């Protein structure tokens with residue numbers, strides 16, 4: 512895939528870049544590694560000052576970088592601005608809390624004594640250079656979610672961003688540099704995916720984090736496994752959205768629309784499978800379908816647009832194939848199911864797809880098991896909570912889940928039995944700096960954000976002091 516900005520709303524090539532050669536890649540790895548030797552000893556206070564400065568700069572740049580993101584991957588510009596604001600918030604959160612999250616841990620004194628020590632503690636030390644392989648769907652946020660904790664922990668980062676968001680990738684390098692971080696702390700590598708393995712195998716690279724597709728995750732994990740290097744993987748999701756009889760059904764339906772189409776439907780934590788109790792199915796289906804039908808599809812640079820194009824032509828083809836397969840096998844199209852036919856002014860060449868609701872899904876359809884990365888929802892009718900939980904778990908993925916109910920017993924059951932990294936009650940899944948984020952099963956492993964995220968790329972070092980040190 513060329514490293515280039517191609518406007519998904521028009522198909523127009525805006526800017527392309529040559530991939531870095533081996534020599535320049537090597538220089539950047541060296542810079543990240545050399546910088547780490549010094550940077551690891553900088554006080555938290557200094558790191559926090561730089562990170563807060565990065566947040567200030569990002570807020571100043573918000574409108575420009577939002578426009579760049581929209582031109583690179585097609586999200587509505589309103590969502591792009593919100594993404595920039597969320598990144599600034601996460602930077603400030605880690606600047607404020609990293610020192611506390613990484614404070615020395617002191618085991619129980621009886622256990623310390625039992626170990627033969629006069630004292631013992633755990634200290635979180637940085638690991639070194641971390642390679643971040645990141646996707647285009649939240650081109651700022653996915654990177655900041657890694658970079659803010661990594662930099663606060665004293666690590667340095669190398670970014671291999673998706674090939675369709677090179678301007679955002681370069682912006683991030685510039686941002687951290689302008690904020691005052693030493694030059695090698697955060698470097699962007701404009702390289703193709705074929706060059707990732709060599710970087711990961713470099714002995715100076717300590718670990719990797721990847722957000723993206725299952726095949727990409729498997730490839731990075733295989734190489735990292737071969738090199739015995741730590742990885743965190745955040746892969747796909749096909750999150751269930753359960754609506755049970757005691758729910759506020761109209762509210763559940765309105766939220767379901769946002770949960771499905773956020774980011775043009777291209778979010779790993781978007782709700783994708785809507786599993787609705789028979790008692791409230793018809794009401795939910797009616798409101799949900801009306802909400803999906805009412806969305807405005809169009810130019811993502813317009814303030815009033817709800818749904819922009821998919822990020823690539825291939826992405827739209829993949830989505831269309833899933834819908835077509837389901838329809839051929841008997842699914843009912845409640846709305847959408849096709850490309851919009853009324854776009855003009857260049858937008859007719861963009862990779863748009865109408866918000867779609869499909870009902871009557873069966874296990875024979877690909878869409879039952881595969882992730883829909885676009886504004887397409889599948890609707891299931893279930894007889895009771897047992898069937899709902901069974902269906903929710905009948906997926907290779909386990910990222911997050913959503914449950915609408917006012918019944919405390921049902922909430923407890925779902926908190927216990929849903930196979931996912933998160934269960935969100937009476938609301939939609941959203942990431943927050945203070946809450947751990949990540950999945951199980953084919954959705955990956957490890958956690959980002961919160962204390963869990965910052966500690967993933969730390970060496971939890973046991974410090975044990977014998978009696979002579981007492």
Ligand SMILES: O=CCCC(=O)O
Nearest residue numbers: 648649778779780942
């Ligand atoms: O694609 C993953 C979702 C990212 C997020 O919203 O934190």
